[in-house]
């Protein structure tokens with residue numbers, strides 16, 4: 736088979752850009768910015784809240800250096816402002832931003848769970 740060098744180049748370019756699109760689609764699907772966390776990620780989030788958040792908010796989340804994160808304490812507070820506090824922290828307080836570790840959907844899931852009574856880390 737005789738092919739022109741130019742045609743081969745064009746085919747290679749098409750192949751590369753096709754792969755780029757697949758890669759981007761894959762990132763969007765995996766990133767799942769809007770998706771609720773799956774079971775494995777939920778287990779991670781529970782451990783993170785109990786350990787990392789618990790170091791300031793108390794192991795029972797009843798408050799320490801940080802405010803209590805119990806259903807009673809949070810009931811009257813709007814979800815989006817609590818989500819914003821988790822993602823961006825509170826300036827001039829020790830509450831740090833978590834946006835490098837949590838998506839907005841994950842912060843929303845944590846707020847919903849805190850308002851219901853946060854689950855314990857499963858023993859498994």
Ligand code: HEC
Nearest residue numbers: 784787788791800801802817820821825828829830831833
């Ligand atoms: C280094 C200590 C520290 C860590 C770690 C920390 N917080 Fe905080 N957090 C605070 C402090 C202090 C406040 C109170 C800020 C203020 O005075 O308004 C706060 C406030 C909050 C509030 C607002 C409560 C309210 O009633 O308005 C939420 C929600 C919250 N934290 C959630 C979290 C979550 C979820 C994590 C873990 C992902 C976390 N915090 C980790 C110190 C911490």
